[in-house]
Structures are given as structure tokens and as C-alpha cells.
Amino acid sequence: MSFRRVSNILSMLGLPLPAHSALCKMRKRxxxxxxxxxxxxxxxxxxxxxxxxxxxxSRTNPSYHYVKRINRRKPIKSYAKLSALFDINKRKFCAVRVRTKP
Structure with a gap:
């Protein structure tokens, strides 16, 4: 269930809930x-x-103009790799791993 849907249900029940930005900050911790x-x-x-x-x-998508302006022939490669294991019958993710290379 999405945060917005849960927040609507909780507000209908009269229960207090934190703001969306507060939950996003907490999620990172x-x-x-x-x-x-x-x-x-x-x-x-x-x-x-x-x-x-x-x-x-790609984690970044620099424009051609920016790459030319900083006098760089090729942009710095910065990417993320997502590996996922998915259960076909249940249609659920079993495991997820995200790797980044600096």
C-alpha cells in the first residue's frame, strides 16, 4: 500500500501520522x-x-553542452546496478540488491 493511501485511512480513523517528508528522511536512516x-x-x-x-x-545524465563546457571528452561514468530475485508464482520480489560504483 502506498503512503498516501495509508495516510488517508489513518486520517479517516482519526489517528495522528507524520508528514510525508518526515517519513522520507526517516527511511534513509x-x-x-x-x-x-x-x-x-x-x-x-x-x-x-x-x-x-x-x-x-545511469545516476547522472549530463547534457552535451555541459560536457563540452568543462572540456571533458567523455563524461564521468557513474552508474547503479540493480539485481533482483523474483518469485514467478507469487509475483513478489524475494531479494533485491543495488550496487553503485563511484
Whole structure:
């Protein structure tokens, strides 16, 4: 469920809830191992058919004008790689890992 949907339900029940920006800041403070454990608990422990997929994407997208202006022939490569294990039958993520290269 999305934050907006949960906040609407909680406000209808009259329960107090923090602002969206406060939750976003707090989310960054939670260690990665807790997110992994929550994912394992919600996805379950037994998986019969799984698929694995990896993809990479650029963290920055400098314009041609900017690259030319700083007198650089090639932009600095900064990318992130996402690896995911997906349960086909349940249609849930089993494990997710994001790696970045400086």
C-alpha cells in the first residue's frame, strides 16, 4: 500500500501520522539489513519458481553542452546496478540488491 493511501485511512480513523517528508528522511536512516529482513518476511521463505534479472542505469545524465563546457571528452561514468530475485508464482520480489560504483 502506498503512503498516501495509508495516510488517508489513518486520517479517516482519526489517528495522528507524520508528514510525508518526515517519513522520507526517516527511511534513509533505517539500515539496509532491516529492509532486507522486512522483504524476506513479506515475501515468504519457500519459493518454487524464481527468476533473476539485473539491470544497470545511469545516476547522472549530463547534457552535451555541459560536457563540452568543462572540456571533458567523455563524461564521468557513474552508474547503479540493480539485481533482483523474483518469485514467478507469487509475483513478489524475494531479494533485491543495488550496487553503485563511484
Amino acid at each position: 533505517i539500515p539496509l539489513w532491516i529492509w532486507g529482513r522486512l522483504l524476506r518476511l513479506t515475501a515468504g521463505f519457500k519459493h518454487e519458481k524464481v527468476a533473476i534479472d539485473c539491470t544497470g542505469f
